[in-house]
Amino acid sequence: MLHIVDELAGRGPLRICAHVPPPGGPGGLTGLRVLLVADVLARVVELRGRQVLLGRTGPSVPSAAAVGIRPADAHGTPDHIADMLGGPPGVHLTDRAYEGGSGASLQVAEAHTSVSLAGLEEQDPLAVRLLLLSHAHHEPVALRAEALDEARRTLARWRRAVADWAEQPSKPMPADRVGPVRTVLEDTLGTPAVLDLLRDLETAKDVSAGAKFETFAHLDRVLGLELAREIGHPHPAGAPA
Template sequence: MLSIVDDLAGIGPLRMCAHAPSADDPDDLTGLRVLLVADVLARVVELRGRTVLIGWTCPPAASADAAGIRPADAHGTADEIAEALGGPPTVHLTSRTYEGAGGLSLHIGEATTTGGAAGEGDRDALALRLLLLSHPHHEPVDVSAQAVDAAREKLANWRKAVAAWADEPSKAMPAVFVERAGAALENGLDTPAVLRLLGDLEAAVDVPSGAKFETFAHLDRVLALEVVRDVGRSHSTEVYR
């Protein structure tokens, strides 16, 4: 299990390399998933105040940009990335066995789909991001059209709720939720646990709407699902509490 606190704390930039397989098969989402996990890991580390530099051993991909994955700082072979980043990566993410020397290796499970179940466009890409984050990063995922539709609906409902909560007075984030989410991310990069916590928070009747808004917005700095996208737009008069 990857422990960000114990293994990735340090001084200076953290260099990472995502060894994403080429996406020759449109039904193979493994490469995208490797880049996604690298993106989330970088966001978690940066929340702790450390700069992260990322290299990809694959070319830029439009699908990665649509899924909210930040662009790489370098592309090329492992040696070319090390030169571009000013030093060898100390964290490697791959769906295969890492055969390089030095550093930590994080294994990413395969992700596959059939018949274009992942869909197209930014909305579907972020629903796919939510779906992939709903599974442990080391386990294989079979992406179905039904699962993407469910993720799209969940994301739409969360955005609607967050937009309504934004109209309420701001309140401090509930410490218990924030602490549990932080522990899940820093000890295993457990995004499924964070998503379950957000579901619990949404349903919590004893947490003020303003506190729910602040917590969702804060954790979205890691999840990058754009849950605040609809804030300020016209929405239903129903208030989510």
């Protein structure tokens, strides 16, 4: 298990290389998931104030941009990536045990779906991101239509709530709740724990609206779900206030 604080602390940029496997058929999402875990790892490290450089081997994943994954700074062979990034990667992400040399490695389990992702950009593609982040990166995932629909509803509800909370006075994040979740993120990339916290806070009576806003906005820097994008927008016609 990767422990970010213990193994990836240091000075200078952290170089990460995502090794994208060949496409696994029409429903294969493993390559997308490898890139997503690399993206989350980069966000966690950057949240601690360290610069990250991303490399990618293997084929491009057309849906990556739609799911909010930032493009690699270099792609090609491992040697080419090391040259382009100014040094060898400090951590490799793959769908199998990495045998390519130095650096820590993180194995990402397979993901697939029976749902057609054609026209993904028109269906809130971040619902796919939410579902993948709902599972530990080392557990296989099968995305189903019902779960994607529920993820879209969750994102719509959270974005509306964040927009409403943003209108209230800001308050500090609840440290007793956020602290343990940050530890899990930094030790194991435990995004499911982050999402559990958001679900708990959404209806918590003992946390102010301003504190909820600050917590959702802060943790979305790692999740990348664009939870603040409805701020300043009016409620759609027919939507609950």
